[in-house]
Amino acid sequence: MQYGVGLSTDLAGLNADIEQQHEELLELISSQSDEDSGSIHRSFLNGSSNSFVMLPPSPKIFHGREAELKTLLTTLLAPSEPAHVAILGPGGMGKTALALATVHHPDVMAKYLERHFISCESATSYAELLVSIGLHLGPEPSWQSPKAILNYFGACGPCLLVLDNFETPWEASESRSEVEEFIGQLSGIPTLALLLTMRGVERPGKVKWTRPFMSPLDPLSSTASRQIFLDIADEPDDGEDAALDDLLDLSDRLPLAIALMANIASFEGYLATLSRWQVENTALLSDGHDKRSNLEKSITLSLNSPRLASSPNAINLLALISLLPDGIRVEDLVASTVPIPDVRQAQWRLVGTSLAYVDVSGRLKALSPIREYIRRTHAPAPQFTTPLRTYFQNLLALWKAKRHIHSGNLGPELASYVGNITELLRYGLSAEQESSWVEIGDSILVLHDFSRTMLKGDTQLINKLPELINDTGDSGLRWRYATRCLRPGPLLPTDPDALIEEGVQYYGTHMTRSNIDEVIAFYDCVARHYSNGLHKDLSRATEFNALTLDLAREHGETVHQLKALATKCYIAQTSDAPRRLIPVAREGRKLGGLASNPEAWEFYWTEAWALSCIGDFRGAQDLCMEAHEWLVSAGLETTDRRLFLLDVEADIHLQKGEYSEARTVYAEMLKRTSPQRSPIYHGYLLTSAARVDMVMGSVSVNDVSAKLETAQTVFTAYRMHQIPITVCAMAELALYRDDLDTARSLLVKCLTANRRLFPLVASDCLAILGDSRKNLHGGNSSTGDVFPWSIVFLALARKMQDPIRTLHALRRIADYPTIVGEDTALVLFRVVCDVGAEMGIHHLQAECMLGIGDILTQRGDVDEARKMWEGARSRFVRCSRSRDVLQVDARLS
Structure with a gap:
């Protein structure tokens, strides 16, 4: 008999192999459970043939495939014609484990007295497939003829045959027809159920597959992934929970990657494993000798697939999508003019071999471990990455230009590609010519603004700009970057005044018609800088705001006029002068309306805030509704603008004493933010939610304390220490736990520090200090110790022209009938x-x-x-x- 390529025809060698397999069989029998040994024993006693059954053990750790297992059991145990099922999916997805769990299920064992599990991993042709099956049935060469194999299964009664890794013999184009013909003959045996596992999403022809088809396996759920990890490794120690989450993210919920990572973490620890991954990537998971213990070998088997080899462009496409964690639609690849001919055919090849898949939104994606391996072994050439990078840079530039007018779905669409854009820009800095670096740097700045706007946090690429500016020596890029650095956050320099003075001198001598936008943006950021935070200087804020307005009006830039007016509103808001804000907001609404510019939405919510401060809640709510309509029309309802509007709505509820409603709004806002996404706002929301919890009185001290500690951690990470609202909240927490001395001390300290710069916070402190019902000054204090605080509270409320606080101050004064x-x-x-x-x-x-x-x-x-x-x-x-x-x-x- 002619054997296939790779199979030795040396009889002596074959006999040696048979002897070795015989020894392995004896060893296997001695190690089997009683159940498996019984199965083997039954086969030896079967008078109809000399076959024997070798079943690998059932997986001891098996989570997340309960639904698929149930489907297989229902199909295999049905009384109708025998089942023919293919378990499909990428390598490492757990196809073999699912098949073994099925084979060892008690109901399957009861129905199928014979169960055969045959690995086809080494069978690269029809002839080698016959050898693999024949050697499984018996050592004699006569078992390796198709007729003998068909006769055996036709005579053995109810039988389940599992052919594992069946894609190996089926993929060889020169023998595919024979393989399909043979498997079709097997499927015609009325007592034989077929279960195949195959990489990819294609099933062999000439088989009447059981309907409905079983869907290809998807990655595991987060819960199942965690269960598998913790079944192998110990529970993480204190401080290692985040490392466990990162490892699960890196595994992309691929069962093989999870198991290999967990095995390493079990003896090296979570943090050490994560550190090694950051250096070694998939090589960390590649110490084993077969595909079940070596991630890279598993991926390589798919890469070496004859189906993939028949499409040279598929590797180039796979290399490109290795840079794209968000995946990509073919339409975007075509629009970017990436030079991959017949890209749809290449996509089909990748999907067919399960090296990639198409998600529910129609994007071609590869799992994280596959992407990491491909990037390391088949890095994409710039001729493919540059057109796609340029395509996304142009979309970013379009968003920057269109953000002030109706831009349809551009914002949300781009937001779903932020991961891709980040990786393409990063790759461009490392793999492309220096001549493109300034352009990439400018795109990083736009991406930074866009990512913040879409509540995706700061892009880490922004940290590369100082080095990039130094390498290119481009002064324009330097000052465009400096403008971003003046915003609150970790980029703020230790001496912002020096940076501002230098910037004023630079733009004073370099202002031209071509860079007027940059000049105005710089001055506007300076005005904002001096109107908030620890650098608050309202006189300088007003000075730079006036300069910005003059420049914008001089050059007829409506967008910049709107920005300057918005900053003027912000200055009035941070100085707690709501009445001064209203006419400015109305001017901005009018200007924005005349220009049909959705940027005018900001004036709606700022005026709504001012109206709520003076008790015009109906007017405030009407403006909030109009502002929301602006956001929807501009496609900005999922951005940070929506957060600002929700904050005003929460404030309206608070002013009216509708604390439950305010708490619900804060909960919605907290879902949209995190310490990574809009971190400063997240810290503010945690603080506000904690304060409402204390007013409602239905939350434990520990829960409130946890919120405030998390908020402080966020602020500290952004070099924002002693935030006034946080200090005030800590005083309220002390009062909440009846620690009166600490509460009083913190309130007095907060009042002293903020009575000029932050009168709103100062008034909150006075409201508590002057409230006799809080018993803040102890039972032994006289009325005269408390009453003056109420008078000071009233004086500040009147100075702020705040009618609601004035009412609260009068209520506190009324609490002292012995005095008044x-x-x-x-x-x-x-x-x-x-x-x-x-x-x-x-x-x-x-x-x-x-x-x-x-x-x-x-x-x-x-x-x-x-x-x-x-x-x-x-x-x-x-x-x-x-x-x-x-x-x-x-x-x-």
Whole structure:
């Protein structure tokens, strides 16, 4: 008999192989469980043939394939005609493990008295396939004829035949027809069920496959991936949870990669494994000798597929998508004019071999371990990466130009490609000519702005710009980068004043018509810089804002005028002057409306904030609705702009005492942010949510403390220490845990530090210090120790022209009837309660009604007092202030 290529025809060698297999069989039998040994013993006693069954053991760790296993069991155990099923998917996806779990299932064992599991991994042709099956059935060469094999399975009764890695013999084009003919003959045996595992998504022809087809295996779920990892490795130590998450992300939920990583982590630890991966990549998982213990060998088997070899362009396409973690649609490849002829055919080849797949959005993707290996062994040539990089750079430039007008779906589409753009720009800096570096640097700046806008956080590529600026010596790039550095965050220099002075001198001598946009952008960033944070200097902010406005008006740039007006609003907002903000916002709305410019949306939300501060909640809510319509029309509803608008909506709820509603809004905002995505805003939201939790009184001290600690960690990472709102929140936390001395000390400290720069925070401190119901000054303090704080609170509220804070200050003054007199206190309570009711401020009404009831009780009017307390209780319930409800209940009992 002629054997296929690679099979020795040396009889002595063949006998030696048979003897070795005989020894291995004896060893295998001795190591089998009783169940498997029984199966082998039954085969030896089978009088119809001299066949024997060798079954690998069932997988001991098996998670995440329960649905697929159920499907296979239903198919194999059906009483109808025998099942013919192909388990498809990429290498390392767990096809073999699923097949073995199926073979060893008790119900399958009961139905199929004979079960054969045959590896076809080394069979590269039809002849070698016959040898593999024949050697499994018996050592004599006569077993290796197709007739003998078909006769055996036709006579053996109910039987399940598993052909593992069947793609190996099937892929050889010169013998594919014979292989399909043979497997078709096997499928015609009425008592034989066929189960094939194959890399790729294609099934052999000439077989009546059981319908519906079983879908190719997908990566495991996050839960199953974690279960497999922790079944192999120990639970992570303190501080290693993040490393475990990173390792699972790097595995891309590929079972083989998970198992290999977990094995290494089990003796090297999580952090050490992660460090090694960052250096070695897939080589870390390639110490084994076969595809089940060597990730690179598993990938190489797919790369060496004859199906892939028949399409030379497929390797180039695979190399290109190794740079694209987000995947890519063929339409984008064609539009970018990447020089890969017949790209759809190349895609089909990659998908057919499961080196890549097409996701639900139609993008061609490769799993992370495959991408890492290909990048290391088949790095893409610049002739393929440059056109695609340029394509995405042009889209970024289009977004920059169109962000102020209706841009359709451009923003969300680009956001879904941020990973690709990042990797292409990074690769361009390492693999392309120096002449493209400045252009790439400018694209990094646009990507940085875009990524922040779309709530994807800062791009790490921004950290490459100082070195890039030094290498290119380009002063224009330097100052475009410096403008970004003036924004709050880790890029802010230690001496921003020196940078600003140098920038003013530079643009003073280098301002031209061609760079006027850069000049205006620089001055605008300087104005913003001086209007917030620890560098707050409102006079300088106003000076640079006026300069920006003059330049914008002089050069007729509507967009820059709108930006300058928005900054003017921001200055008024940070100086806590809502009334001064309103006319500026209306000017911006008018200018933006005349220019049909969605950038005008910012004036809607800033004016809404100002209106909410003065108690015009209906007007504020109407503007929020209009602002939302602007966002939707501009395709910006998933950006940071939506966060700003939600923040105003939360503030409206807070002003009205609708704490549960405000907490719901904060929860929605927190879902859109993280310490990596919009980190500063995330820290602010955690702080705000914690403060609301304390007012509602339904959350444990530990939960509140955890939120504030996380927020402080975020701020510290951005070199933002002692944030006023955080200090105030820490004082409220001390009060929440009844640590009065610490609370009072922190409040006084916060008030002293912020009474000029941050009057809004200062007023919050005064509101607590002057509230006799907080008992902040202890039971032994006199009324005279507390009352002055209320007067100072009132004075600051009047200075800020803040009507709502003025009402709250008057309520606190009314709490001191022994000083102002009972009649005066009652008048104050009733006036504030009426105004609060007119505005719809629920908690203010409740607090006043509580105070009125207390005074009426002292006067002996118990019935009226109870009515007031009952009214206060219903309003405290409306506000979700559980602690206050309990206090009213104590009065009513």
